[in-house]
Amino acid sequence: MSLLVCIGVIFGFLGGKIVDAEEEGYTLNIILGILGAVVAGWFYLLFGGSDITGVTLSGGVVAVVGAVVVVIAFHAIRRSV
Numbered sequence: 001m002s003l004l005v006c007i008g009v010i011f012g013f014l015g016g017k018i019v020d021a022e023e024e025g026y027t028l029n030i031i032l033g034i035l036g037a038v039v040a041g042w043f044y045l046l047f048g049g050s051d052i053t054g055v056t057l058s059g060g061v062v063a064v065v066g067a068v069v070v071v072i073a074f075h076a077i078r079r080s081v
Helices: 002-018 026-046 057-080
Strands: none
16 A cells, blocks of 8 residues: 555656646645555456555556546546636
8 A cells, every 4th residue: 555655646746747737736746646546556456456565566557557547637627627
């Protein structure tokens, strides 16, 4: 779980840079990144993946994808409103 949070922090920050969402603030991007990483880890377990308890390649990939997807989706929705 701590791996997911750490990766969420990093990729939440980077996801905000990717979508050029600096006006939203770094804190929001980091929170969204953590949320995305944790939710992606939960879905990974739900669909038959192994428990992410340590630093693994699969855990890292899941956290990265979840963090970036949530940050990008949030900002895309927010810009369209």
